Amino acid sequence: MDKRFIHMVPLAVFTALSTIAAGGILGVGIVLSTNIVDFSGLIPYLAVISAVAFCGTLISLLHLGRKERFLRAILGISHSWLSREVWIAGIFTAATVLSFLFSLISDPQLRIIISLIVNTAAAFGVTLTWTIGMVYQLSTRITWKGMVNASSPFLTALLLGLSCTSLILNASGGPGLVFIVLWIVDFGFAVVRSEVFRRLAINHHRMVFARLISLTRWGYSIRIGLSFGIIVFSFISLKWAVVAIIIASIILDRCCFYSAVTDFSPRSEISVLKSERMKKAEL
Amino acid sequence: MQRIFVFEVSRCFGCNGCAAACANINHTPGGVLWRTVHKLPPHDGDHRTVYLSVSCNHCENPPCVKACPSNALEKRPSDGVVVHYPDKCIGCRYCQMACPYDAPKWEPETGLTSKCNFCVERLDRGLEPACVETCFSGALKQELVEKWSIPSFYKKEAPGLIHIENIGPNTRFIIDETEFSLRPGNENSEKTPTGTEG
Numbered sequence: 001m002d003k004r005f006i007h008m009v010p011l012a013v014f015t016a017l018s019t020i021a022a023g024g025i026l027g028v029g030i031v032l033s034t035n036i037v038d039f040s041g042l043i044p045y046l047a048v049i050s051a052v053a054f055c056g057t058l059i060s061l062l063h064l065g066r067k068e069r070f071l072r073a074i075l076g077i078s079h080s081w082l083s084r085e086v087w088i089a090g091i092f093t094a095a096t097v098l099s100f101l102f103s104l105i106s107d108p109q110l111r112i113i114i115s116l117i118v119n120t121a122a123a124f125g126v127t128l129t130w131t132i133g134m135v136y137q138l139s140t141r142i143t144w145k146g147m148v149n150a151s152s153p154f155l156t157a158l159l160l161g162l163s164c165t166s167l168i169l170n171a172s173g174g175p176g177l178v179f180i181v182l183w184i185v186d187f188g189f190a191v192v193r194s195e196v197f198r199r200l201a202i203n204h205h206r207m208v209f210a211r212l213i214s215l216t217r218w219g220y221s222i223r224i225g226l227s228f229g230i231i232v233f234s235f236i237s238l239k240w241a242v243v244a245i246i247i248a249s250i251i252l253d254r255c256c257f258y259s260a261v262t263d264f265s266p267r268s269e270i271s272v273l274k275s276e277r278m279k280k281a282e283l
Numbered sequence: 284m285q286r287i288f289v290f291e292v293s294r295c296f297g298c299n300g301c302a303a304a305c306a307n308i309n310h311t312p313g314g315v316l317w318r319t320v321h322k323l324p325p326h327d328g329d330h331r332t333v334y335l336s337v338s339c340n341h342c343e344n345p346p347c348v349k350a351c352p353s354n355a356l357e358k359r360p361s362d363g364v365v366v367h368y369p370d371k372c373i374g375c376r377y378c379q380m381a382c383p384y385d386a387p388k389w390e391p392e393t394g395l396t397s398k399c400n401f402c403v404e405r406l407d408r409g410l411e412p413a414c415v416e417t418c419f420s421g422a423l424k425q426e427l428v429e430k431w432s433i434p435s436f437y438k439k440e441a442p443g444l445i446h447i448e449n450i451g452p453n454t455r456f457i458i459d460e461t462e463f464s465l466r467p468g469n470e471n472s473e474k475t476p477t478g479t480e481g
């Protein structure tokens with residue numbers, strides 16, 4: 001793999017923004033289902049969410065070497081998780097933008113249709129967060145593969161969705177049981193991933209972005225600290241703070257995810273063997 | 284049938300002719316090498332210098348083919364060679380992430396990935412791949428084999444190349460592990476290496 005992190009930045013931005021948008025539209029979808037909030041109050045949320053989703057999808061194109069051929073990415077749906085992700089991201093973004101555009105038409109008869117589109121977008125958004133995790137189930141990328149890594153975007157999107165619901169509804173009281181359980185799992189997985197990275201990064205030859213090891217280590221530590229902030233602010237009902245911290249946590253998590261990728265190529269294997277021989281010689 | 288590279292470790296002295304021939308025949312842009320030669324130097328007299336010439340392993344279950352969203356990579360049914368089609372590639376680099384052996388290379392000038400294609404144009408004309416033809420020490424060869432008929436003395440692993448079962452790289456190595464202490468902590472490490480043949 002290329003040792004320059006810059007080509008991972010569009011992917012980190014896309015996956016972070018998609019997760020944030022998925023969580024946001026999930027929150028709006030849950031609120032719409034309760035019929036409690038006045039519909040016009042949801043339009044600003046839909047505007048922000050559709051902008052975030054659209055920008056994320058657009059930025060992902062920057063990753064391609066041949067941007068004019070981007071439509072070819074949908075051809076491999078039968079075998080490629082990346083192709084499936086492209087399909088789902090496309091439908092999710094379209095549904096999210098459509099829901100916002102429809103919401104601008106002040107016709108009460110459209111409410112049912114808008115609700116349907118929002119729930120479709122929410123379903124595809126949550127599915128997108130799952131496919132984001134599955135795309136990186138690659139055999140020797142140890143810090144990427146496994147359910148602990150695959151489920152991170154999914155869990156944080158659910159946490160954000162529930163937090164957005166609570167914020168929009170201005171619900172009183174602390175976090176519900178579902179939120180607490182999700183938080184425990186997400187926090188536990190964040191600790192596991194941090195520990196796996198810490199043990200692997202001892203041998204810097206194993207890391208693609210060896211220069212970013214210290215930064216990634218700090219990133220994981222801050223991510224775990226932010227997790228504490230999520231549950232603390234949930235219990236003292238500071239809903240805006242919870243949403244903001246989850247969003248920051250998602251962005252940080254994705255950056256750490258990409259910078260922590262491992263390398264078992266012949267080049268890194270030979271480097272590891274050289275360094276082991278040198279250590280043996282010193283002994 | 285499957286085309287395999289066979290690399291005899293003791294015969295290679297690291298001239299990099301294979302890498303140069305590959306770059307020359309395939310007109311790869313500057314700095315892009317489909318075949319690379321790695322060196323594991325000796326130390327304290329217990330180990331010999333080992334050179335490892337690697338390119339794409341044209342695996343049994345190539346992760347790059349499975350990963351590619353635009354069907355730009357294909358495993359040929361006739362001989363198992365994994366071929367990359369530049370006109371179908373979108374430059375997403377997912378094959379680079381999927382490949383554990385660093386075979387797909389990124390070409391910044393074209394915005395595409397590229398990799399060893401076993402010189403299929405030469406094979407189809409009855410010629411050897413450029414790297415094999417150039418190797419005058421006979422370290423690098425290629426064979427078209429039935430998978431069940433691969434000789435047992437061909438090793439699947441070498442220093443620097445791990446055999447991953449569910450991927451099944453199709454490069455084989457001729458290594459005498461009693462002659463070389465190739466891994467630290469090996470129980471044969473006290474044995475002194477013998478001279479090189481031919």
